[in-house]
Amino acid sequence: MFRAVIADPLPDPLPEPTLLERQQILVAxxxxxxxxxxxxxxxxxxxxxELGATQVVDIGAGAGALGDWMLANRTRIEYRFEELSAVLDRRLTERFGAHRRTEPSSPLPSGSLVALLDVLEHVEHDVAALTAIRMRMTPGAHVVITVPALQWAFSSWDTELGHHRRYNRRTLRTVVEAAGFQVDSVAYLFPELLPLLPVRKLRRSTRSDVDFPQLGPLLTRVGYRISTATTKLRRVWPSGTSVLLTATNPAADDPESVDRG
Known part of the structure; x- marks a missing residue:
């Protein structure tokens, strides 16, 4: 008897990666x-x-560079991801498994730290996006956010990568508080890289040079030591190339947000 053999369906073809998707794939x-x-x-x-979090939920995970680092360095903490790009979501699923994916419409796991690393600048309506994320978090849950700093430094490099804006400490705090979070700390990072911002602004970036530069081993070691030192002193810097903010989703009866650092 002839028996037809039906192969498993192939996944739907994906479009060519965008510039941002290509950059994220490279950074992975x-x-x-x-x-x-x-x-x-x-x-x-x-x-x-510090929080005793059992999971980190990487929203806007890109191609999962944070996840790879955590699997190598923080095996105690479970890595979860969320990514709206179909191209990157498929790569994340293949790399980490579908069980590590969180759905944008589902509650976020309790005991998790939500991370948005250089995500908000890509979102046109940042307050609305943060509000939607907060509504998925349990009361008392925490979020850590990084964004590029200083609107005056907005350049063609930002435009090529789909940035809507850059932030400073005040504007990021305003956005996060408007979304209903209680801000715990906000500080500048990487003040040592400030001299590079005018150079980038004056230089016309193209699609071929928006990727991160490849550094040799010596520059990597020196840069890491300097940035590690400046990060420890982040609360004293009046400026920097990135802003780091931590916040809490308050309970309904919590007082108004108070900056603790």
Missing amino acids: DPSQQTFWHRVRFELVARHAD
Whole structure:
């Protein structure tokens, strides 16, 4: 008897990656990451350790560079991801498994730290997006946010990557509080990189040069040591190239937000 053999359906074809998706795919390769990435990942992990968080939910996860770092350095903490790009979501699912995905319409796991690393600048309506995320979080849950700093430094590099804006401490705090969060701390990062901002602004960026520069081993080690030192003193810097903010989803009867650092 003839029996038809039906193969498993192939996944739907995906479009060619956009410029931002291509950059995220490149950054997922550890050889393409800079000390700038490592310092931010360590800040997230340290905050999760301080909170006793059992999971980190990486919203706007890109291609999962934070997840790869955590699997190598923080196995105690479960990595979860959420990504709206179909191209990147497929890569994340193949890399980490569908069980680590969170759905944008579902409540976020209790005991988790939500991370948005350089995500808000890509979102046109940042307050609405943050409000929607907060509504999915349990009362008392925490979020850590990084964004590029200083609107005067907005350049063609930002435009090529789909940024709507850059922030300072005040504007980021205003957005986060408008979304209903209680701000715990807000500070500048990477003041040592400030001299590079005017250079980037004056230079006309193209699609071929928006990726992160490849640094040699010596520059990577030196940059990491300097940035680690300046990060420890982040509360004293009057400016920097990134802003770091931590916040809490307050209970209904919590007092108004008070900055603790």
